[in-house]
Amino acid sequence: MDKTDLQSPMLVSQAVLITPLELSSASISTRSTSFSLLRTWRYPVYPVSFKLRISLGPLLMFYRLFALLYSSTKSDTKFTMVRAPFLGLNHLSMRAGDLQTSSRSLSIGIVGGGVAGLYAALLLQRAGYRVHVFEGTDRLGGRVHTHYFNDEENQYFEAGAMRIPNSSHHSIVFDLIKYLQCSKLPSDMQIDLIPYNLTSPGNFVYINRSTAKFLDASSTTPRSVNWSLPGGAKAKFQDRSAKELMLEAVGPLLQKLDANFNDGFKEICRKFDHYSFRFYLTSILGWPTEVVDFLETVISQTNQFALSVTEIIMEFIDFSTKEWSTIAHGMNRLPLAMAHLIGYKNITLNARVNGVRNKDDGRVSISISGCDTTIDVTFDKVIMAIPPPALRMITNRPAWSEKKELAIRSMHFESLYKMGLRFKTRFWERVGPASCRGGQSTTDLPIRWIVYPSNGIGDDGPGVLLVYSWMTDADVWVPLTPEERRDLALANLAEVYNGKIDTKDGSVINVYDLILATSDAAWSARNCTGDAKFLPGQFSSRFEAARQPEGNIYFAGEHLSRHHTWIAGALESSWETVSNIIGPIPKLGPPDIRSSAKAEEEGEEVLKLKQRVDVGSGLDVANWEGTITTGGNGERGKVDFVLRLPKQLLGFDLLDLDNDRSGRSGVEIVRIPGSQGAKVRRI
Numbered sequence: 001m002d003k004t005d006l007q008s009p010m011l012v013s014q015a016v017l018i019t020p021l022e023l024s025s026a027s028i029s030t031r032s033t034s035f036s037l038l039r040t041w042r043y044p045v046y047p048v049s050f051k052l053r054i055s056l057g058p059l060l061m062f063y064r065l066f067a068l069l070y071s072s073t074k075s076d077t078k079f080t081m082v083r084a085p086f087l088g089l090n091h092l093s094m095r096a097g098d099l100q101t102s103s104r105s106l107s108i109g110i111v112g113g114g115v116a117g118l119y120a121a122l123l124l125q126r127a128g129y130r131v132h133v134f135e136g137t138d139r140l141g142g143r144v145h146t147h148y149f150n151d152e153e154n155q156y157f158e159a160g161a162m163r164i165p166n167s168s169h170h171s172i173v174f175d176l177i178k179y180l181q182c183s184k185l186p187s188d189m190q191i192d193l194i195p196y197n198l199t200s201p202g203n204f205v206y207i208n209r210s211t212a213k214f215l216d217a218s219s220t221t222p223r224s225v226n227w228s229l230p231g232g233a234k235a236k237f238q239d240r241s242a243k244e245l246m247l248e249a250v251g252p253l254l255q256k257l258d259a260n261f262n263d264g265f266k267e268i269c270r271k272f273d274h275y276s277f278r279f280y281l282t283s284i285l286g287w288p289t290e291v292v293d294f295l296e297t298v299i300s301q302t303n304q305f306a307l308s309v310t311e312i313i314m315e316f317i318d319f320s321t322k323e324w325s326t327i328a329h330g331m332n333r334l335p336l337a338m339a340h341l342i343g344y345k346n347i348t349l350n351a352r353v354n355g356v357r358n359k360d361d362g363r364v365s366i367s368i369s370g371c372d373t374t375i376d377v378t379f380d381k382v383i384m385a386i387p388p389p390a391l392r393m394i395t396n397r398p399a400w401s402e403k404k405e406l407a408i409r410s411m412h413f414e415s416l417y418k419m420g421l422r423f424k425t426r427f428w429e430r431v432g433p434a435s436c437r438g439g440q441s442t443t444d445l446p447i448r449w450i451v452y453p454s455n456g457i458g459d460d461g462p463g464v465l466l467v468y469s470w471m472t473d474a475d476v477w478v479p480l481t482p483e484e485r486r487d488l489a490l491a492n493l494a495e496v497y498n499g500k501i502d503t504k505d506g507s508v509i510n511v512y513d514l515i516l517a518t519s520d521a522a523w524s525a526r527n528c529t530g531d532a533k534f535l536p537g538q539f540s541s542r543f544e545a546a547r548q549p550e551g552n553i554y555f556a557g558e559h560l561s562r563h564h565t566w567i568a569g570a571l572e573s574s575w576e577t578v579s580n581i582i583g584p585i586p587k588l589g590p591p592d593i594r595s596s597a598k599a600e601e602e603g604e605e606v607l608k609l610k611q612r613v614d615v616g617s618g619l620d621v622a623n624w625e626g627t628i629t630t631g632g633n634g635e636r637g638k639v640d641f642v643l644r645l646p647k648q649l650l651g652f653d654l655l656d657l658d659n660d661r662s663g664r665s666g667v668e669i670v671r672i673p674g675s676q677g678a679k680v681r682r683i
């Protein structure tokens with residue numbers, strides 16, 4: 001087995017796929033920006049890693065030419081990322097001086113290239129603001145991360161987010177996906193949703209060294225897994241399934257959220273947020289500790305009921321959802337597609353922000369380190385889209401309000417651990433009378449959950465399953481070496497599977513013979529993150545303070561939503577933060593009336609866009625780099641727009657301002673930036 005397979009996906013990508021090569025650094029200053037030019041050039045190499053320092057001069061010309069030629073011939077996503085830093089800071093330095101002429105031209109720096117940071121960038125660009133995203137690592141997506149073992153179909157596992165419930169709480173994710181699906185994207189970034197099976201008939205529970213056959217965890221009863229209960233509790237609890245018990249405990253509270261989410265959430269916070277879920281079950285509902293232990297073991301993970309009632313209710317709000325989806329070819333496509341639309345010139349990788357400073361004129365300067373260099377960049381506003389443990393590592397910053405500092409220090413993050421294991425066959429689909437075609441089996445072993453892929457079901461040849469643990473169950477993996485982690489996972493899987501018969505070819509299963517490669521992600525060991533999971537009282541006492549801006553420094557991320565541990569939460573938080581900065585705006589969504597403009601070519605450089613719009617009581621046109629011809633301001637009723645745009649501007653959005661609280665009304669044309677050429681993109 002290749003040793004690199006044992007490393008975390010992030011380490012694998014650093015070691016094998018790409019290596020930072022610092023080209024140069026030089027100082028540039030403009031009216032609003034003063035910083036060194038940091039260039040990061042990364043290109044594919046083979047396992048050898050090296051760094052070079054060379055000076056700017058004539059090599060830059062050669063580098064630009066090479067990079068342009070190179071990027072125009074490659075569509076592989078690994079290489080498209082290479083293009084990002086090439087245009088990054090240089091572009092920003094050239095443009096920053098132009099940005100102060102109108103409020104629309106504010107420059108906004110975004111720290112963190114997870115989905116929260118990328119979504120903020122897309123929203124702001126749509127509204128006409130200039131943005132630049134700084135990501136501290138060599139890849140985008142943060143906790144959305146697919147690890148590909150190789151280029152063959154379905155040979156990957158989701159080290160981070162893996163599934164999306166088709167429920168109204170996640171509509172922001174599905175709307176974003178529709179938005180991306182309507183955009184022009186390279187074929188290796190197209191997003192297709194496929195069903196994600198939450199359960200499958202062969203899923204089982206393996207507790208106390210024995211298997212409760214073919215039960216998904218929620219149908220398990222204390223009796224079915226020989227769980228010891230005190231005499232007095234047996235009659236009442238031993239034949240009740242985990243699902244029934246959970247519904248009895250949280251059903252009434254879930255109904256409150258269903259009836260009116262905001263009011264329900266406030267009420268739950270007011271009445272129960274200061275209780276741990278365990279306290280709620282034992283002291284408010286009066287359940288015996290043994291029943292609570294059973295429930296926590298089969299449907300949650302060790303010590304998770306120490307979290308607040310509010311957190312556990314929010315965790316279970318989605319699990320009654322019947323249909324779930326995942327992204328074909330990997331969830332990675334979500335951040336990659338977002339980055340493509342943002343434009344690689346507006347993103348810099350390997351740019352870790354380690355300082356934030358308020359300037360006398362109200363703007364915000366951030367210090368960025370990467371490739372042995374530190375630079376300062378100034379923006380009108382900055383969004384910190386990074387988790388609190390990462391924020392806390394930035395010590396070179398002003399002291400914020402006492403409540404904010406307390407929130408950053410205390411918001412609780414739980415550990416998360418996943419390992420993907422690639423085997424020669426998908427034996428889990430071929431064991432016994434019922435097969436595991438998706439869903440998951442639950443154990444009380446260190447691996448805790450065995451999650452079966454919903455992609456490639458029924459394929460012959462190799463397949464990948466993953467093991468998944470959280471909280472205390474995840475902590476135990478962190479101190480182990482990669483080899484020890486692999487051995488532990490295999491030993492646990494062997495305990496469950498070895499000796500069983502593969503019904504397809506009659507062979508006796510031995511996971512040690514079948515293993516091809518492993519890769520893992522201990523999220524608490526990287527970027528200081530797992531997922532936000534609040535302790536008792538934290539929603540009531542920390543949440544609001546954590547969300548508040550500090551002057552022109554704003555905050556976003558999964559932890560600042562009420563929907564922790566979901567992509568939806570990260571996007572919601574981002575949308576709220578951007579709305580806070582620029583006023584109420586629509587979320588990104590599928591095309592609507594605004595997309596009906598007709599585009600015609602007019603000469604080599606110009607696109608002519610025609611649209612008939614009902615402008616209501618006036619026309620307010622933000623003329624960016626195009627020319628607009630209308631019947632004239634003050635016109636009522638239908639007006640024909642003709643907008644001439646240089647071809648490099650990708651598309652446009654007619655933003656309906658009727659609901660704009662600023663009192664403006666009419667139609668505003670906002671250009672949609674992008675990098676993919678002359679075609680007009682319909683949005």
Ligand SMILES: Cc1cc2nc3c(=O)[nH]c(=O)nc-3n(C[C@H](O)[C@H](O)[C@H](O)COP(=O)(O)OP(=O)(O)OC[C@H]3O[C@@H](n4cnc5c(N)ncnc54)[C@H](O)[C@@H]3O)c2cc1C
Pocket residue numbers: 111112113114115116117134135136137139140141142143144159160161162163164351352353354385386387390391394416417418523527529530531556557558559564565566567568569570
């Ligand atoms: C194991 C696991 C399973 C999950 N399962 C699901 C699921 O099935 N469905 C679902 O919807 N959600 C799931 N989630 C949750 C979801 O992935 C997250 O809620 C979401 O991706 C968080 O996005 P974010 O942008 O807020 O934070 P992040 O993704 O953490 O992004 C923050 C980014 O900031 C960068 N950064 C940190 N510090 C700095 C710095 N100083 N300078 C520059 N950059 C910095 C980080 O490298 C990172 O890229 C899962 C998460 C994990 C870890």
